[in-house]
Amino acid sequence: SQKIEQNSEALNIQEGKTATLTCNYTNYSPAYLQWYRQDPGRGPVFLLLIRENEKEKRKERLKVTFDTTLKQSLFHITASQPADSATYLCALSTDSSYKLIFGSGTRLLVRP
Amino acid sequence: DAGVTQSPTHLIKTRGQQVTLRCSPKSGHDTVSWYQQALGQGPQFIFQYYEEEERQRGNFPDRFSGHQFPNYSSELNVNALLLGDSALYLCASSWVSETQYFGPGTRLLVL
Secondary structure, three states: OOOEEOOOEEEEEOOOOOOOEEEEEEEEOOOEEEEEEEOOOOOOOEEEEEOOEEEEEOOOOOOEEEEEOOOEEEEEEOOOOHHHHHEEEEEEEEEOOOOOOOOOEEEEEEEE | OOEEEOOEEOOOOOOOOEEEEEEOOOOOOHHHEEEEEEEOOOOOOEEEEEEOEEEOOOOOOOOOOEOOOOOOOOOEEOOOOOOOHEEEEEEEEEEOOOOOOOOOOOOEEEO
């Protein structure tokens, strides 16, 4: 069956450290993968998009990698801050579809 | 530049009732998608509208219907509400690019 999985356990890290979140998928051939941030009771906010032919994408303190062999994307936040505390969602889309398929998200807590 | 807006922000209904949620896309966007997000889960795709037509539909029953107007705004209608329809309903807009921009959502509670 098709699945997209994120670590359901919250990630708890110290301010200033690098947070690394994982997104794994099975039985999909994504054309691209996106990462969103979501605060409680709010809509997801777009962060980064990476295409199937790209290995890595960066934006300020954020970095995303995409390994189609491992069927995995990693999302890194360097020099993390308490304001980075939120739930992070990964979503993929395929060439044959317009919809985004989301994981259930990973909650990140950055301690001061 | 206004982003995606949704109304109302919160809504309480009883089982069997009908509800209409509204969405205005980001300026310049012509495509609207609707998602349902249950507590602790990722958003689930309901359907997408483009050029006033439903372009793709997710695995939701016919009780869920929608409409897109000539100004690209959209409505989501849900008939015969069930307790399980309680969720955050998200609207997302896009244009050409793959990126979908989400609104703040409408929190629906069915009692």
